[in-house]
Amino acid sequence: MTRQHVRRLTLFMLLAPFLLWILLMIVLPHLGIFALSLREKVAPLVYTIGPKNYLDFLREPIYWNTLLRTASISILVTALTFLVGFPIAYYIAKIAGRRVKGALFLACLIPLWVSDLVRAYGWMILLRETGVVSSVLQWTGIVDGPVELLYNDATVVVGLVYTVVLFMIVPLASTLEGMDDSLIEAGYNLGGSGFTVMRRIVIPYAMPGIVAGSIIVFMLTAGSYLTPILLGGKNSMWFTEQIYEQFITRFNWESGATFGILLLLFTSLTVWLGLRLSGQSLATTVARSEA
Template structure:
C-alpha cells in the first residue's frame, strides 16, 4: 500500500483500490457467490403441495360457511370465520407462489449419478484438453518463426493474416467452417478428387468438426502468449547451442521450450477455459453426437427453468477449470508473477 501511495499519490491510489474492489465485487465475487448459493438449495415441492392441499380444504370449508351465511345472513360468527379463512387462503396463496428453500447437495449429486451428463462432462474436459494440445502444436512453430526467424515485413504480413479473420464475427467464422467441412464442402471435394476417399466424410458425427472449429476459434490465445515469451529469449543462447553441436530438437527441448513455459502455461489456460466454456462452436459444428456441457447448463437455465441445477453444473465446471489452472502452474513450474511478465 505504501509503495502504491509513493508511486501514484493518495488520491490516485485510493481511486485505483476503489475501482479494483468494485470490479472484483460486482463482476467476479458477487456473481460467483450467487451461483454457489443457488447451487446448494432447491424449492421444497412437498411443502408447496401441502400448502395447495390445505388451501383446497380451506376453500371448501369457506364455501360451506358461505352457504350457511346465505341461510343466516345475520350470523356474525359465520362471517368472522369466513373472513379468517379468506385471510389464511390469501396467505397460503402467497406462500405457494414462492415455496420454501431446502439447502442440500442434491443438485451436485444429480450430476454424479446422471450417467449421460457425467459422460458429457468428462467428454467436454477431455476434448478441451485435446484442443489445447492441438493449439499448442499448431502455434509453437508459428510463434518461434515470428519471434526469431521472420523479418519485420514478414511479421507484419503474418500478423495481418492471423488477425484479419478475427475481425469477422465468431458465428460467421463458425458457419464458414460448417460449409468447409460439410458433405459438399471443400475438404470432402478435394479428398474425393484426389481419390483418397470414395464417399464424403461426416466430420460432424465424430467430433472432428467441433475440434477443428475450436482450435481455429482460440488459436490466437495460444499463439500470442508463446510469442511474447519467445521474443524476449536471447538469440545468442540458440547460436551458442548450435556452435556446440546441439541438434534443433535438443535446442527446443533444453532451451526454447523451458524458456517459453510461462507463455505455454498462459496459452493453455486461456484455450482450455475458453473451449470448456464455449457454446456456439459445438452447437453449430458438434452434430447430433457433439453435445457440450455448456449446452446442458444452458438447457437447465432456459429450457428447464431450473436455475439451481444449472448453477450446480456451472460451479462444477468452474471448479474443474480452476483445478486445471493449478495443474498447469504445477506442471510447468510457473508462478502467477511469472505469467504476468
C-alpha cells in the same frame, strides 16, 4: 489539507470503482450461484440447504459423461494447439525475415479478431453436405455422392483448434521474439543437436508463453459454446450446452448453477495444476500476455 490527506482521498477514490466492480460483478454473483447450487426444493416455494443437486449430477451418467467428455476434448485440443502453434510461432519469431515477420503477424492478427461465430459459419459452409469440400471431392471423383463432414468429433476438434490456435501462437511468438538469438547459437556451437537445443534452451525459455497460451486456450475451449454446437450438432454433448439447457430450456436454475460451479471447479483446478507443474503464476503468464 495536507499531502497525506490528498493521497488518502485519491486512494479511496481509486479503490471504490475497483471494489464495486470486483465485489458486485465477480465475487457476489459467484457466491450467489454457489448458494443457489445448494438449494433444494422440497415443496413449491419451500427450500432447504443440501447437496442434492450435486448428488443428482453424480447419479445421472449423461451429466458427468458430458463433463468428462468436455474435459478430455479440451485437454486434447490444448495439446494439439501447442503442437500446431509452436512451430508456427517459432517460424514467425526466429526464422522469417523482418518483412515476412510483420506480414505473418498481421495475418495471424486479423482472423484472431474475427468472431467465433463467423469462423464456425465458415467451417459449416466448407464442410456440410452441400459444402465446398464435399463438392470438390465429388468433382475429383474421390466419392460418388455428397458427404456430410459436419456433426462428428473430429470436425469439432479441428474447429476448436482453429478457433483457439492463435491465442497460443501470439503469446508464444511474443515470448520467443524477446529471446536472444545468441542463446540458440551458443547451443549449437557447444555441439547440441537441433532437438537438444529445442528441449534444453528454447522450450525452457518460452515456458511463460507456453503456459499463458495453454491456459487461455484451455479456458476458451472448455468454456466454448458456439463451435461444438454449430460443428457438432445439437447432440454434441458439450458441458456449456448442458448449462444452457438447464437454465434456459428447463428453467431449472438450481441444477444449472450446480453445473456452472462444477465447470468452474474443474477449469480452476486444471489451471492451478498447470501453474504448479510449470512453476508459474497467473501474474507472470496470463496478465503479461494480455498487456
